[in-house]
Structures are given as C-alpha cells and as structure tokens.
Amino acid sequence: MPRPSRDSYGDQKPPYSYISLTAMAIWSSPERMLPLSEIYRFITDRFPYYRRNTQRWQNSLRHNLSFNDCFVKVPRRPDRPGKGAYWTLHPQAFDMFENGSLLRRRKRFKLQKGEKDNLNAELAALASFNRAFLARQASAPVPPPAMPTASLYTPPLCPQLSPEPAELPEVATVTILQRERPRRAFTIDALLEPDSPRLSPSPPQPVLGLPALPRLELSMPPPYVLAAQRYHAELLQAAAHALRPCYLPPPPLPVA
C-alpha cells in the first residue's frame, strides 16, 4: 500500500477540524508550542486547500484558539521578542482526541471557571515577569534576580536587585482537576515533579503524509513542559551569573 503523500488531499478540504489542525501543528513542533504564524505555516505547507482564502480560515482558527480552553496562550520568552504569544495544548487536553479520531470530539474540552481564572492569573503573572525582565534589560542588561521555584514566582532572593518588586506578583498556585489522576498544580515546577507512571496521553493519530506523532514515554513530562524547564534553567543560569554574590543557584535541572 503506497504511503500517501502529504499533499494527498490536493485542493480538497482535509477532513480535520481547525482544532485538530492546530493540535497537529503544535504537536509537530519540538517545544510543543508555536506562535500563530507558525501554526498558519504548518497548515499551508501541508494542506494546499488552505493556501487560498487565508483570511477566512485564519479568522476561524484564531477564533478556535481563543474559544477553546484546550489551547493555552503562553507569553513569549523575554529573550524571544516578537509579535503574538505562543500557543500550546492544555495538559488535560492531551487525551482530547480519544480513540485517535481527529474529527469531531465527543465532548468539548472546557475548563471550570475557577480553573480558567487561575490559569489566566498564572499566565498573566508570567507575562508580567517577562515585562519586568525586558524593562530591566532596557535599563541595564542584567537578568532578573530570581526565578520561581515553588511556584512560577517567589520573592526575589536579592530584593535590592529586584527589577520591579511591586509589580512581580505573588502567584496563587493553580490547581487543575485531573481525571483519573491525582490533583497536580499547574505550575512549571509542579508539572516537572516526577509523576507516577501512567498511560501516555493519546496524541492525534498519524495524518496522511505526516510522520506519526510521538507518544510520550512513561513518567515523562509533556515536551512543552521540558521546553519551559529549559527556559527556566537558562534564566536561572543567567540570574546566578548576574547575582553571584547573594544568589545560590539550585541544583542543575535535567535538561532533555
């Protein structure tokens, strides 16, 4: 049976929803998160149908990103300035496409009000931190004083060097409900904690012409968490370098 090429659909509309296409794009990226422009590119590269009427489907896609709780907007890293945020999949959304179907989902992924509010607060805090980072870099090219350990943010270890102490928010720990899994805070560190072995989430099944999406190994955090881990490790390293007199860096994080 010949393997269909990635352009198998030709000018035909692929049988995938925008949610599926977006999830595919995100899954295809090494960090499991992409800016909007890269999501567009992924789709137009693989599906010629979407090379026309771009205004139309891109509007729909943006609507889906905002409307569906399964997509999480992650503020850009301060050292990666640019337009727009990164988009990733919510941890609970990995098994969104149960039974491997990339078509209509059984049930829309919806966060509860409190969960959504907390997640938004945490992400807003991250954006705030990034702004503080940039503000400080603008005045003096020195990295931020401390990176979060217990939550996304902790009080600076060197308060006198804090960029904008008043603006660095204390972040409430975000707790999300885990189906069939113990509760876990949706913070970088909490997500990085070793988890009890569990079944890999079900990524979308191979798409015609696309490589099979990798299944996560047991006990392995989602790849975008690893990316966040690397991000924080880099900043920690920079912070340690800049604040050597009073900053004691934590043990090195395992970088994937």
Added chain:
DNA sequence: TGATGTTTATCTGGGA
C-alpha cells in the same frame, strides 16, 4: 498599520 487576540452571532451537521 497589519497581525494578533477576543467576543458574539448564526448556521450546519453529527450523534444520542
């Protein structure tokens, strides 16, 4: 100014 993001409304089609 254009790209990005949010929100609302309406319509279509699949599934229970």
Added chain:
DNA sequence: TCCCAGATAAACATCA
C-alpha cells in the same frame, strides 16, 4: 428532535 461541536463571519481591541 434536540443538543452540541464545529465552521464562518464580523466587529472590535490590543500590540509590535
């Protein structure tokens, strides 16, 4: 038949 997911359109806000 009804409910709901998904598609589409449009208006508006925000930001680099």
